[in-house]
Amino acid sequence: MDRINTKDIKAWNAEYMFHPFADPNAIAKDKPLIIEEGRGALVFDIDGKEYIDGQGGLWNVNAGHGRKEIIEAITAQLNKLQYYSLFGGTTHGPAIELSKLLVDLTAQEGMTQAFFSTGGSEAVESAMKLARQYWKLAGKPERTKFISLHRAYHGVAFGGLSANGTPAFRQAFEPLMPGFFRTETPYVYRNPFTDDPAELAHICATLLDRLIEDQSPNTVAAFIAEPIQGAGGLIVPPAEFWPLVRKVCDKHGILLIADEVVTGFGRTGSMFGSRLWGVAPDIMVFAKGINSGYVPLGATMFNARIEQAFRKAENAWFMHGNTYLAHPLACAAALANLDIVVKEDLAANAASVGGYFLDRLNAMQQRQPHVGDVRGKGLMIGVELVADKKTKAAFTSDDQFGAKVSKRCRDHGVLVRNIYDTFIISPPLILTRAQVDRMVDVMDEALTFQTRAYAKG
Ligand SMILES: Cc1ncc(COP(=O)(O)O)c(C=O)c1O
Incomplete structure (x- = not known):
C-alpha cells in the first residue's frame, strides 16, 4: 500500500478517530x-x-525520544522473538531479566515480586486484586474496601476509576464500584484548614485515621495514593504526610499502595516518589517511565508480606493477567531504558x-x-x-x-x-x-x- 500523503492525514485528522479525554465536537473544530x-x-x-x-x-x-539504545534493544528482540505467553507454563528471558532488575531497583522499599501488565490502569487493577486476595489468604476476607485521596488519579479501569478523586473523571461512568472512599488531600495552596504545611499533613493524616475508624479498620484492604498527585492538579504533599500515612496504615494493619505510574524512575528527582518521602509501601505501581513509552508496559511490585501470603497458602492461584502483559518488546525496551536511567x-x-x-x-x-x-x-x-x-x-x-x-x-x-x-x-x-x-x-x-x-x- 502506498504511504498516505500529508494532505490526507491532515484532512482525516479527528474525522474518524474518537479521541481520549476529549469532546468530539470541540476537537473536530480545534484539531489535534x-x-x-x-x-x-x-x-x-x-x-x-x-x-x-x-x-x-x-x-x-x-x-527522551529516539534513543538509539532503546530502539536497538527492541529491534534485536523483534528479530529473535516478537511474542510469547506467560500463561500456562511458559515465559521468556526479557520478562525474567526485568523482574530481577525491578526487584533490585526497589530493594530499599522491600519489593520482592513483580507482576506485569500493559499500562498504568491495568497495573492499578492488579494492585487492587492483589490486595483483596492477600486479605482472603490472610484469613480476613471482610477487608475489601479501598481509601484514596480527593484529586487522586488512578487510571480508567473500574477499580482505579472508582478511586479517582476528581468528579469529572468519574461522573459519566457511574455507578462505580462499591467499597471506595475518599479523604482530604494535603493541598497546601488550597485547603480549608491551615497555611502551615506540617500542620496540614497532620490534619490530613488524622482525617484518614478517622475515616478508617469510621469504616471499621477490619473492613479496609488498602489505602492508595500517588506520592505526588499528577492529573488531579500536581499536588506536592508536605514532607511529613507520607510517613504519617504509613503510620496510620500500620496502626490499622492496612496495606499501603503507592501509585508511582508518574513518579517512578526519576521524575521527582528521586528514583521513586516513595523514596522521596522515605516510605516503604506494600505495593508499588509502575508504568510510563518504566520504558519511556517505547512499548506499552506496566508493573505492580509487592513486598514479602504479600508474597509470603501467596507462597504459604495451598493453591493460591492469582487468576489475573492478560495476553500482552510483559510483552517481550516492552521488556527489552524497559531493560535498555532503565540502563539509561541508572547510568545517566x-x-x-x-x-x-x-x-x-x-x-x-x-x-x-x-x-x-x-x-x-x-x-x-x-x-x-x-x-x-x-x-x-x-x-x-x-x-x-x-x-x-x-x-x-x-x-x-x-x-x-x-x-x-x-x-x-x-x-x-x-x-x-x-x-x-x-x-x-x-x-x-x-x-x-x-x-x-x-x-x-x-x-x-
Ligand atoms: C498516577 C497514575 N496512575 C495510573 C494512570 C493510568 O495509566 P495508563 O494511562 O497507562 O493506563 C495514570 C495515567 O496518567 C497516572 O497518572
Missing part, C-alpha cells in the same frame, strides 16, 4: 497537533515545526534542572498577575493560574485562560499541558537548562499576552 518525529526533548510536527516536549509525551518519555542518573538531572526550572518559574510568578502558585519536585512541576492572586479565585470555564496560554506556547514551539488552569510540566528528564530558559521565556510571553487580552475583556 499531528506529531511526526521525536529527538531527545524535542518533537516535530507533520510540517517539520520544532517543539520542546514540555509534557514528555504524557509524562512518560523520561529518557536521570533522577539527579531531574533534581538539578528541575530546581533551576522552579527558580525561574518562581521569578516569573513575581511579575505575572495570574500565576497563583508554582510547585513541584524534580521535573514534575505545576503552575496554577488564577483570576485573582489575592483571593485565589479561579478563572471561569468561559475564560479559557489556561487553554489560551497553552495554545500560544504551542504556537511558539513549547508544549505544556493545561489541566483546569494548572500547567503540567513533565518534560523528558534529559532536559537542559537552555531548554528550560526557552520554555520559561515562551510561557512568560504567552501569559503577558493573555493577561492583556483578559484585561480588555
Whole structure:
C-alpha cells in the first residue's frame, strides 16, 4: 500500500478517530497537533515545526525520544522473538531479566515480586486484586474496601476509576464500584484548614485515621495514593504526610499502595516518589517511565508480606493477567531504558534542572498577575493560574485562560499541558537548562499576552 500523503492525514485528522479525554465536537473544530518525529526533548510536527516536549509525551518519555539504545534493544528482540505467553507454563528471558532488575531497583522499599501488565490502569487493577486476595489468604476476607485521596488519579479501569478523586473523571461512568472512599488531600495552596504545611499533613493524616475508624479498620484492604498527585492538579504533599500515612496504615494493619505510574524512575528527582518521602509501601505501581513509552508496559511490585501470603497458602492461584502483559518488546525496551536511567542518573538531572526550572518559574510568578502558585519536585512541576492572586479565585470555564496560554506556547514551539488552569510540566528528564530558559521565556510571553487580552475583556 502506498504511504498516505500529508494532505490526507491532515484532512482525516479527528474525522474518524474518537479521541481520549476529549469532546468530539470541540476537537473536530480545534484539531489535534499531528506529531511526526521525536529527538531527545524535542518533537516535530507533520510540517517539520520544532517543539520542546514540555509534557514528555504524557509524562512518560523520561529518557527522551529516539534513543538509539532503546530502539536497538527492541529491534534485536523483534528479530529473535516478537511474542510469547506467560500463561500456562511458559515465559521468556526479557520478562525474567526485568523482574530481577525491578526487584533490585526497589530493594530499599522491600519489593520482592513483580507482576506485569500493559499500562498504568491495568497495573492499578492488579494492585487492587492483589490486595483483596492477600486479605482472603490472610484469613480476613471482610477487608475489601479501598481509601484514596480527593484529586487522586488512578487510571480508567473500574477499580482505579472508582478511586479517582476528581468528579469529572468519574461522573459519566457511574455507578462505580462499591467499597471506595475518599479523604482530604494535603493541598497546601488550597485547603480549608491551615497555611502551615506540617500542620496540614497532620490534619490530613488524622482525617484518614478517622475515616478508617469510621469504616471499621477490619473492613479496609488498602489505602492508595500517588506520592505526588499528577492529573488531579500536581499536588506536592508536605514532607511529613507520607510517613504519617504509613503510620496510620500500620496502626490499622492496612496495606499501603503507592501509585508511582508518574513518579517512578526519576521524575521527582528521586528514583521513586516513595523514596522521596522515605516510605516503604506494600505495593508499588509502575508504568510510563518504566520504558519511556517505547512499548506499552506496566508493573505492580509487592513486598514479602504479600508474597509470603501467596507462597504459604495451598493453591493460591492469582487468576489475573492478560495476553500482552510483559510483552517481550516492552521488556527489552524497559531493560535498555532503565540502563539509561541508572547510568545517566536521570533522577539527579531531574533534581538539578528541575530546581533551576522552579527558580525561574518562581521569578516569573513575581511579575505575572495570574500565576497563583508554582510547585513541584524534580521535573514534575505545576503552575496554577488564577483570576485573582489575592483571593485565589479561579478563572471561569468561559475564560479559557489556561487553554489560551497553552495554545500560544504551542504556537511558539513549547508544549505544556493545561489541566483546569494548572500547567503540567513533565518534560523528558534529559532536559537542559537552555531548554528550560526557552520554555520559561515562551510561557512568560504567552501569559503577558493573555493577561492583556483578559484585561480588555
Ligand atoms: C498516577 C497514575 N496512575 C495510573 C494512570 C493510568 O495509566 P495508563 O494511562 O497507562 O493506563 C495514570 C495515567 O496518567 C497516572 O497518572
